[in-house]
Amino acid sequence: MLTLRGITKRFGENVAVDDVTLELRGGEIVAIVGENGAGKTTLMRIAAGELAPDAGTITADDAIGFVHQHFLLVSDFTIAENLALQRAWSFASLRTLEDEAERIIAATGIDLHGPSRRVEELSVGEKSKLELIKAIAKKPRVLILDEPTSVLTPAESEELFAVMRRVASEGTAVVFISHKLPEVLAIADRIVVMRRGRIVLETKSMTADELANAMVDAPLPTSVAPAKNILAIVGVAGNGQSQLAERFRDEHPDAGLIPEDRTRDGIIAEMSIAENLALRSKTNADALIKLFSIKATSAKQKAGSLSGGNQQKVILARELSRKPGRILAAEPTRGLDIEATAFVHAQLRAAADAGASILLITSDLDEAFALADEIQVIYRGRLSERMPPAVAREKVGALMAGLP
Amino acid sequence: MKAVAAAIAAILLLSLSALAFGRSPVELLNILVTGSVGSRFAIEGTLLKSVPLLLTGLSVALAFRAGVWNIGGEGQFIVGAIVAIVASRYGVIASLAAAMLAGAVWASIATAMRLWRNAPEVLTTILLNFTAIHLLGWCVNGPLQERGAQYPQTDVAAVALPQAGDVHAGILIAVAASVAAWFLLYRTAEGLRLRATGFNARAAKWAGIDVDRQLVRAMAISGALAGLAGGIELLGVTHRLFERFAAGYGYSGIAVALLAQLHPLATIASAIFFGALATGAGELQRTADISSNVAIFGQAVVILVLILFGSWRARD
Numbered sequence: 001m002l003t004l005r006g007i008t009k010r011f012g013e014n015v016a017v018d019d020v021t022l023e024l025r026g027g028e029i030v031a032i033v034g035e036n037g038a039g040k041t042t043l044m045r046i047a048a049g050e051l052a053p054d055a056g057t058i059t060a061d062d063a064i065g066f067v068h069q070h071f072l073l074v075s076d077f078t079i080a081e082n083l084a085l086q087r088a089w090s091f092a093s094l095r096t097l098e099d100e101a102e103r104i105i106a107a108t109g110i111d112l113h114g115p116s117r118r119v120e121e122l123s124v125g126e127k128s129k130l131e132l133i134k135a136i137a138k139k140p141r142v143l144i145l146d147e148p149t150s151v152l153t154p155a156e157s158e159e160l161f162a163v164m165r166r167v168a169s170e171g172t173a174v175v176f177i178s179h180k181l182p183e184v185l186a187i188a189d190r191i192v193v194m195r196r197g198r199i200v201l202e203t204k205s206m207t208a209d210e211l212a213n214a215m216v217d218a219p220l221p222t223s224v225a226p227a228k229n230i231l232a233i234v235g236v237a238g239n240g241q242s243q244l245a246e247r248f249r250d251e252h253p254d255a256g257l258i259p260e261d262r263t264r265d266g267i268i269a270e271m272s273i274a275e276n277l278a279l280r281s282k283t284n285a286d287a288l289i290k291l292f293s294i295k296a297t298s299a300k301q302k303a304g305s306l307s308g309g310n311q312q313k314v315i316l317a318r319e320l321s322r323k324p325g326r327i328l329a330a331e332p333t334r335g336l337d338i339e340a341t342a343f344v345h346a347q348l349r350a351a352a353d354a355g356a357s358i359l360l361i362t363s364d365l366d367e368a369f370a371l372a373d374e375i376q377v378i379y380r381g382r383l384s385e386r387m388p389p390a391v392a393r394e395k396v397g398a399l400m401a402g403l404p
Numbered sequence: 405m406k407a408v409a410a411a412i413a414a415i416l417l418l419s420l421s422a423l424a425f426g427r428s429p430v431e432l433l434n435i436l437v438t439g440s441v442g443s444r445f446a447i448e449g450t451l452l453k454s455v456p457l458l459l460t461g462l463s464v465a466l467a468f469r470a471g472v473w474n475i476g477g478e479g480q481f482i483v484g485a486i487v488a489i490v491a492s493r494y495g496v497i498a499s500l501a502a503a504m505l506a507g508a509v510w511a512s513i514a515t516a517m518r519l520w521r522n523a524p525e526v527l528t529t530i531l532l533n534f535t536a537i538h539l540l541g542w543c544v545n546g547p548l549q550e551r552g553a554q555y556p557q558t559d560v561a562a563v564a565l566p567q568a569g570d571v572h573a574g575i576l577i578a579v580a581a582s583v584a585a586w587f588l589l590y591r592t593a594e595g596l597r598l599r600a601t602g603f604n605a606r607a608a609k610w611a612g613i614d615v616d617r618q619l620v621r622a623m624a625i626s627g628a629l630a631g632l633a634g635g636i637e638l639l640g641v642t643h644r645l646f647e648r649f650a651a652g653y654g655y656s657g658i659a660v661a662l663l664a665q666l667h668p669l670a671t672i673a674s675a676i677f678f679g680a681l682a683t684g685a686g687e688l689q690r691t692a693d694i695s696s697n698v699a700i701f702g703q704a705v706v707i708l709v710l711i712l713f714g715s716w717r718a719r720d
Contacts, residue, residue: 245427249610260612270603278593279600279611318611 001026001173002047002064007056009042010020016042017053018197024173029164031188032111032177034215035309035337039197040177041069044144060336065140067131069147069177069335073119079113079130086134108136112164124238125156132160136167143167145176149183150335151363153236153400161187179337181208212338229352232360232372233383240381241361245330248359252326256319256351260330260361262308266315269304276303277318288316293343294319309340316347327351330361344372346396365396407670410709411677415651418698418703424589432692439687446687448570452641454679456481458578460657460674462585463626465666469589470622471602473535476529477512477630478654479536480507484631485638487544489645492561492638499563500577500635507631508624515623519616525623533654541647548645557646565582565640572640581629585668588625598622604719615663630654652700656682662710678703 002024009017017039024030032040045051047058048066073082080101081391092100101115111131119127128151135143145164163189168174178184184191185208193201193214198359201214235241242260249257259265267276273296274285286301290312296306303314312332320327329348333341348371352358361378362368368375375392377384377399386401418436419429440450441697460477467474487506492499513532517523543549548558565572589595600608601618609615633653641648660678664670678699685699 123559253612257610257612261606264604268600268607268611271600274542275596275600278596279608279613282593 003046003059004043005059007043007046007053007058009039009046009051009053014167015197017046019056020194020197020199020201022047022192022199024175026141026171026173028189029168029174029176029187030190031184032167032175032192032194033179033181033184033211034194035339037311038194038215038337040194041146044146044175045195047142048144048287058229061141062144063138063140064217065135065138066141067135067143067145067148069129069150071131071136075120075129076118078116079112079122080120080140082119082130083115083134086137099179104137105133108163109166110132123236125153125236128152128156128160132163136163140172142173142175145174147177147179147335149178149180151237154397155401157183161194167186179335181211185211186316186389192221203292215338220304228354228373230348230358230360230372231374231376231386232368233376233378234362234368235378237363239378240331241363241378243381244378245328245361248328255326255328256324256356258312258315258319258324258327258332262311263304264316267303267306267311269302270302272300273303273306273314273323274299276314279316281322283318285320288317291321292347309336309343310338312340313342316344320347320351323351323354323356325356327356327358329358330359331363332360333362333364333367341367342352371394406710406713407665407674410663410706410713413709414476414705415700418702422694423699427692427694432541432688432694435688436681436684439691440684444569448681448682449686450676451571451575451682452679453682454675455572455574455578456653457656457660457673457678458671459629459636460653461664461671462573462578462582462657463629463633463661464588464657464661465664465668465671466585466598466629467626468661469602469666470598471605472619472622472626473524473526474511474514474623474626474659475526475530476511476532476627476654477657478650479529479533479631479650480510480627480630481634481637481654482536482540482650483507483510484634485649486540486548486634486715487631487643488560488635488638489548489558492563496563496565496639499639500632501559502531502636503631504628505631505636508628510631511627512620512624515620515649516635518619521706526619537650539648540649544645544647555646556706556713558644560643561639564640564643565636567640572636574636574640577632577636579662579672581632582668582672585629589668594621633657656703663706669712 004020007017007020020043020286030069031243034040042051046053048064080098083101083104084097105115106114110129110133112126112133128148148160152160162193164174172248191203191206191211192199195215233241233244245260263269273289273294275337277283277285277288289296289299294310294313294317303311306314306386332344332348336344360372369389372389375396376386377396379399379402386394421432422429422432423620439566441447460481463477464474482587484503484507488503493504510532512526514525517528518525535678544556544558550557550559565574589599597613599616600611600613605615656678660674663677664674677706681702684701685696688694688698689696
């Protein structure tokens with residue numbers, strides 16, 4: 001189906017992918033796991049022909065479908081119009097486009113109704129379905145999914161897995177990149193672990209602990225009891241979390257603020273680490289880089305060139321080092337690897353222990369239960385009552401789905 | 405380096421177009437160089453042209469750095485000069501201070517419209533240019549017209565900047581202004597916040613920066629610099645106002661700032677380059693009968709080349 005041999009890719013001095021050889025066979029589901037910056041996405045973009053490798057060869061069948069981590073949809077266009085963008089140029093009325101869209105969607109077996117709806121009206125889950133439809137409609141021999149479940153509810157994830165299994169059973173090779181070990185173990189026929197640009201392990205079956213240990217160099221701390229002073233707001237993305245976070249920011253401008261989209265709202269990519277750290281208050285950049293173990297060549301390095309985890313550490317350093325009484329942490333570990341996630345959690349715990357009250361907005365239930373001593377569910381802009389974790393465990397699923 | 409490449413590309417394109425019109429590029433380049441730096445007279449001419457360009461260039465660089473698209477340098481330049489001539493009876497310092505204040509106020513009209521109704525400053529500042537041009541026309545034909553009312557121009561200003569040869573003291577003010585602008589942008593917390601807002605206003609907001617306040621300040625400082633340029637041009641060079649007083653300095657400031665890649669110190673070199681181009685172009689007109697508009701052509705080429713190289717793109 002697709003064979004990568006001796007693939008190497010450098011970005012400047014950084015070796016993103018280092019002499020990787022990987023073969024994909026039709027009909028199997030392969031999971032690629034690893035920390036942020038391990039080279040997973042780069043490797044897959046090379047496989048899909050989006051990036052040229054510096055060394056190595058690719059032998060590929062023609063059709064490869066790639067569902068990116070970020071949506072590549074025209075939000076002013078309807079579902080039908082977005083699907084029509086894929087086809088060769090021709091005259092067609094809107095009505096025809098919608099009929100055609102319905103045929104395309106039906107052929108993929110994915111449940112997405114109303115092709116005349118504009119993309120900006122869709123929920124995050126529906127958008128990711130549309131991306132999947134776009135990819136599958138091309139009848140690819142290889143289907144690559146980059147962290148497809150990061151914005152989905154558990155039910156939507158199950159739906160996605162069913163589609164993946166069906167596509168694989170029709171002979172397509174399905175590759176998916178993921179951070180979530182339980183789903184990897186549940187669905188993958190083969191697991192490929194990457195670390196620092198290399199494949200360190202390929203296996204058919206293993207336990208979650210073995211897998212986690214293979215991904216990181218250091219052994220992980222096991223989780224501890226929830227901290228006091230942390231209120232978690234959980235919910236499926238797009239239910240008013242962003243508005244809630246912005247209102248909190250405007251009402252408490254002096255709070256420690258960790259925005260949900262770190263590249264857009266958190267750091268200023270064009271500025272150096274030192275400048276980013278100084279935005280709030282006078283700081284000693286070198287000391288903070290050390291204290292928050294930010295991996296950087298110097299304080300003058302542009303913040304935009306850091307990995308996601310290190311960007312988040314810059315934001316934490318800026319926002320938490322001044323010891324604010326209130327903290328807002330919106331999706332503080334989205335897209336982060338296990339090690340960076342543990343670091344962020346430890347920092348939030350420490351701040352809570354020191355007396356800060358923390359509002360944690362997250363769509364990651366594990367995170368909410370690991371950290372918070374109280375939990376609230378947000379659904380369509382409304383907050384449920386506050387619940388202790390033990391009560392929340394029972395009710396959170398139904399509340400997130402909007403059931404009474 | 406991109407800036408140097410762009411400047412060289414502009415010269416090359418000018419030479420090529422000379423060739424296309426059947427003129428020898430070598431000869432024309434020769435006139436351009438002698439006419440701009442070939443004699444004491446030429447150098448003084450270049451410096452005189454560089455002073456307003458440096459100040460309007462700084463005005464643009466500072467605003468653009470803060471993400472504020474002030475295209476209204478021309479209008480702020482004019483309004484600064486109008487107020488400067490009125491205030492000139494109170495002395496040079498009062499006159500220039502009034503020019504700065506007037507430029508800042510004129511620019512702040514655009515800020516107010518942006519904050520009140522979210523009107524884009526790119527449009528409002530341009531429209532304010534036309535308003536200022538007509539205001540000037542009315543002034544020199546009406547309330548400020550010279551005694552005797554012979555020509556559409558004002559009387560000579562009550563004071564003038566001190567001069568050495570043809571060069572006036574405004575050059576010192578302009579250089580001091582660029583050092584001050586550099587210090588503000590790169591050595592103060594205020595400058596850090598201005599630049600942060602320019603790069604990414606959303607992130608600036610999340611970092612606790614009052615983004616609206618940065619807009620207000622950047623626009624006011626930018627307007628003050630353009631107003632100062634107008635005041636200095638009045639008290640140092642023209643000494644009176646007439647309809648075509650501004651001569652495009654406000655717009656040329658955009659080219660100056662872009663060639664300097666919005667860096668206040670690099671703006672000095674960039675302003676001298678464009679000042680030399682304009683002065684040399686004047687010589688081309690006199691000795692080779694080529695329109696001095698080639699200087700504007702040169703500016704346009706520099707901007708186009710810079711955009712092609714991608715060193716400057718509009719951010720929204």
